[in-house]
Amino acid sequence: MREKLEQTLERFDELERQLASPEVLADSQRVASVARERGALARLATKYRRFKELNAAIAETRALAADGDPEMRELAEAELHRLREQREAVWNELLDLTTGGEDFARTRCMLEIRAGTGGEEAALFARDLFEMYRHYADRRGWKAEVLDMHPTELGGFKEVILGIEGEGAYRELRYESGGHRVQRVPETEAKGRIHTSLATVVVLAEPEDVEVELKPEDYRIDLFSASGPGGQHVNKTTSAVRLTHYATGIVVSCQDERSQHKNRAKALRILKSRIYERLRAEKEAERAHQRRTLAGSGDRSERIRTYNFPENRVTDHRINQSWYQLDSILAGNLEPVIEALIEFDRQEQRSLLGDLE
Numbered sequence: 001m002r003e004k005l006e007q008t009l010e011r012f013d014e015l016e017r018q019l020a021s022p023e024v025l026a027d028s029q030r031v032a033s034v035a036r037e038r039g040a041l042a043r044l045a046t047k048y049r050r051f052k053e054l055n056a057a058i059a060e061t062r063a064l065a066a067d068g069d070p071e072m073r074e075l076a077e078a079e080l081h082r083l084r085e086q087r088e089a090v091w092n093e094l095l096d097l098t099t100g101g102e103d104f105a106r107t108r109c110m111l112e113i114r115a116g117t118g119g120e121e122a123a124l125f126a127r128d129l130f131e132m133y134r135h136y137a138d139r140r141g142w143k144a145e146v147l148d149m150h151p152t153e154l155g156g157f158k159e160v161i162l163g164i165e166g167e168g169a170y171r172e173l174r175y176e177s178g179g180h181r182v183q184r185v186p187e188t189e190a191k192g193r194i195h196t197s198l199a200t201v202v203v204l205a206e207p208e209d210v211e212v213e214l215k216p217e218d219y220r221i222d223l224f225s226a227s228g229p230g231g232q233h234v235n236k237t238t239s240a241v242r243l244t245h246y247a248t249g250i251v252v253s254c255q256d257e258r259s260q261h262k263n264r265a266k267a268l269r270i271l272k273s274r275i276y277e278r279l280r281a282e283k284e285a286e287r288a289h290q291r292r293t294l295a296g297s298g299d300r301s302e303r304i305r306t307y308n309f310p311e312n313r314v315t316d317h318r319i320n321q322s323w324y325q326l327d328s329i330l331a332g333n334l335e336p337v338i339e340a341l342i343e344f345d346r347q348e349q350r351s352l353l354g355d356l357e
Contacts, residue, residue: 004098005044005048005094005098008041008044008045008048009045009048009049009052011041011045012038012041012042012045012046013045015034015037015038015041016038018034019031019034019035019038033208036208037208040105040106040107041105043097043105044094044097044098044104044105047090047093047094047097048094050090051087051090051091051094054083054086054087054090055087057083058080058083058084058087061076061079061080061083062076062080064076064079065077065080095346095349095350096346098349103170103174103205103280104170104171105171106169106170106171106205106206107165107166107167107168107169107170108163108164108165108169108170108205108206109163109164109169109170109173109174109203109204109205109206109273110147110161110162110163110164110203110204110206110269110270110273111133111161111162111164111173111176111201111202111203112159112160112161112201112202112203112204113126113129113130113133113157113159113160113161113162113199113200113201114126114158114159114199114200114202115156115157115158115159115197115198115199116179116197116198116199116200117197117198118182118195118196118197118198119197120152120154120156121182121186121195121197122156122197122198122199123152123154123156123157123158124154124155124156124186125156125180125182125197125198125199125307126156126157126158126159126160126199127155127156127157127160128182128330129180129199129201130157130160130162131330131332132329132330132331132332132334133162133164133173133176133332133334134162134332135331135332136332136333136334137164137166137169138332139332139333139335140166140168140169140172141166142164142165142166142167142169143164143165143166144162144163144164145162145163145164145165146160146161146162146163146256147161147162147163147254147256147266147269147270148160148161148253148254148255148256148266148267148270149161149256161270163206163269170203170205170206171342172338172342173203174203174205175338175341175342175345176201176203176304177201177202177203177304178200178201178302178303178304178305179198179199179200179302179303179304179305180198180199180200180201180303180304180305180306180307181196181197181198181303181305181306181307182196182197182198182199182306182307182309183195183196183306183307183308183309183310184307184308184309184310185309185310194310198303204273204274204276204277205273205276205277205280206269206272206273206276207272207273207276211276212272212275212276212279214245214268214271214272214275218245218246218247219243219244219245219246219271220243220244220246221241221242221243221264222241222242222243222244223238223239223240223241223242223260224238224240224242225238225239225240226239226240226255226258238260239255239257239258239259239260239263240253240254240255240260240263241253241254241255241260241263241264241267242267243264243267243268243271245271245275248275248278250271250274250275250278252267252270252271252274253267254266254267254270303317304316304317304318305317307326307329307330308326309326311324312324312325312326312327313326314326314329314337316337316340316341318341318344319340319341319344321340323336323337
């Protein structure tokens with residue numbers, strides 16, 4: 001973590017130098033991008049800079065405390081106590097800021113929700129999850145935007161992608177990645193039997209343009225007619241867009257908008273996020289042995305949570321905790337679950353940090 005904090009401070013200092021550079025100032029788009037990235041790092045970088053200043057002050061004061069003069073030693077020891085209390089407080093604030101991974105400060109992310117095993121019931125559950133996250137975004141004051149959706153005839157979703165923007169959005173929602181299981185009696189079940197269905201959620205941090213630069217020659221564009229449930233055409237024009245990234249083979253399609261231009265812009269956002277996520281996952285794999293993470297990979301086999309309707313229960317299997325308020329949670333009251341996951345992650349980080357010196 002110290003290495004990551006050092007890198008963050010170095011990057012922050014570099015961004016400040018860029019904002020003073022005539023070359024950067026001459027490009028308004030680049031200025032805006034650099035300013036956004038600097039703003040995202042500012043709280044953590046300035047807090048870590050303060051931590052380093054306190055560490056330096058403690059070292060100097062400790063040297064004074066070793067002085068042979070009794071009066072000087074007494075003053076220095078009192079100052080040491082005060083500085084150490086300040087450092088402890090700053091360190092706790094740093095922990096809170098960094099809990100949630102290296103992308104904790106990002107204000108934009110995407111939720112990809114896909115129906116899994118269970119047919120139409122799984123698609124209806126995917127819709128329930130979509131509504132849960134949309135209502136939670138409203139409660140948090142975040143902006144939520146549908147980037148793409150593939151509805152079914154009964155009102156469910158085969159897949160839906162939701163873009164969310166707001167303070168703390170990625171830090172809180174990253175824990176939602178993984179397999180979500182529902183146990184309930186479907187409306188179409190005549191005998192009242194409980195069915196188990198699955199849906200998967202993948203949460204992607206949305207990078208800045210400067211972090212994932214895509215040139216037109218880096219991907220192929222295919223245009224086609226958008227279609228809805230049952231194959232019926234949503235419109236007669238070729239407004240739907242499919243992008244294929246040559247280097248990674250990642251394919252993204254978007255058809256939610258009637259405008260080809262808007263679909264292309266949304267598809268580019270999704271493609272950049274998926275490329276960034278692949279790069280992030282590769283880095284994470286290199287240091288996976290250092291700590292386990294609560295943020296799932298989005299693998300369908302990785303079940304993170306169960307929603308049991310007969311028992312009115314939601315259980316998160318990563319922390320072995322249950323809440324008997326399923327209706328409330330599905331209505332968007334996710335705070336108890338998110339807070340428990342963040343606290344579990346926070347305590348894990350504390351145990352790995354060791355000495356503050």
